[in-house]
Amino acid sequence: MMPTSIPLDYYLILSAVLFVIGVVGVITRRNAIIIFMSIELMLNAVNLSMVAFSSFLGNEAGQMFVFFIMAVAAAEAAVGLAIVLALFRQKKSVYVDEINIMKW
Amino acid sequence: MELQVVLFTLFAIGAIVSALFTVTRKNPVASAMSLVAHFFMLTGLYLTLHAQFVAAVQVLVYAGAIMVLVVFVIMLLNVGREVQQSTGNSLRTTAATVTGAVMIVMLASVVISNPTGMNELKPFTKQIGDHLYEGGTTRYIGRYLFTDYIFPFEAVSLLLLAALIGAVVLAKRHVKEVES
Numbered sequence: 001m002m003p004t005s006i007p008l009d010y011y012l013i014l015s016a017v018l019f020v021i022g023v024v025g026v027i028t029r030r031n032a033i034i035i036f037m038s039i040e041l042m043l044n045a046v047n048l049s050m051v052a053f054s055s056f057l058g059n060e061a062g063q064m065f066v067f068f069i070m071a072v073a074a075a076e077a078a079v080g081l082a083i084v085l086a087l088f089r090q091k092k093s094v095y096v097d098e099i100n101i102m103k104w
Numbered sequence: 105m106e107l108q109v110v111l112f113t114l115f116a117i118g119a120i121v122s123a124l125f126t127v128t129r130k131n132p133v134a135s136a137m138s139l140v141a142h143f144f145m146l147t148g149l150y151l152t153l154h155a156q157f158v159a160a161v162q163v164l165v166y167a168g169a170i171m172v173l174v175v176f177v178i179m180l181l182n183v184g185r186e187v188q189q190s191t192g193n194s195l196r197t198t199a200a201t202v203t204g205a206v207m208i209v210m211l212a213s214v215v216i217s218n219p220t221g222m223n224e225l226k227p228f229t230k231q232i233g234d235h236l237y238e239g240g241t242t243r244y245i246g247r248y249l250f251t252d253y254i255f256p257f258e259a260v261s262l263l264l265l266a267a268l269i270g271a272v273v274l275a276k277r278h279v280k281e282v283e284s
Contacts, residue, residue: 006112006152013211014116014149018123020207024200025127033132033178037139040170041123044146047158051240055153058237060248064256066158067249070165071260075267077170081177082274088181089277 011052019045030095032084036077043073111152119145130185132178136171143167155240 022045025038047066054062088094122145125138143166150159238244249257 006108021123023203027200028196034135051150051153051155063158063240064253075263077173078267078271082271085275094183
């Protein structure tokens with residue numbers, strides 16, 4: 001039987017699934033840009049759960065936090081991609097396992 | 105059948121599929137395009153939650169600004185298809201498998217406890233004390249953004265300025281390199 005409205009739990013489960021897809025992406029991929037995109041996936045999964053809670057509790061705070069997370073993500077994108085560019089200039093590679101100058 | 109149910113199902117499946125495409129594609133451009141699709145699916149999910157302002161900002165900031173930046177960098181660096189390294193792969197695969205297994209166990213325990221129906225989403229307009237929640241319209245969000253949340257708002261503008269300067273300093277080619 002189809003439910004007549006979607007419970008909060010479905011949004012939270014979906015959010016958890018998307019977050020774990022992001023985690024698996026960060027762990028398995030070598031390309032720094034794709035790792036960066038996986039981090040964006042994780043941020044968005046958290047945003048989804050925040051908006052769901054905001055709608056569920058009838059409180060604007062969750063959506064405020066999503067707004068600020070998006071601003072921080074934009075800042076992170078600018079700095080992160082600048083780091084990738086600087087790394088590529090140094091090492092001619094964006095694969096993180098070839099970048100090991102700080103590895104003990 | 106309720107419209108919210110249909111839309112949630114469609115967008116949830118779309119979001120999971122496009123997220124999987126993002127992390128599995130070898131070609132970074134295909135990955136980025138899947139991520140754009142993922143952001144649009146999330147926009148739909150925000151709309152089912154009556155968060156219109158967040159949905160609009162999602163399209164503008166994520167699908168617009170951030171992904172353009174990412175695609176620019178991919179094109180600029182001209183990275184081709186990712187070649188999986190043969191050595192050192194097993195540790196990564198094991199870690200990913202463990203993460204996935206933990207997630208499946210956790211989700212199964214949640215689903216087995218049968219939470220469905222306990223936490224019904226309320227109608228999007230409701231009164232709590234003298235506080236009226238009107239859903240995530242721009243008017244409602246904006247009123248709080250410029251009153252209760254004015255300090256974080258200004259702090260974020262400083263952060264964006266710092267990130268802007270930081271990105272320019274990091275990505276700037278050094279003068280000596282250009283001369284040589």
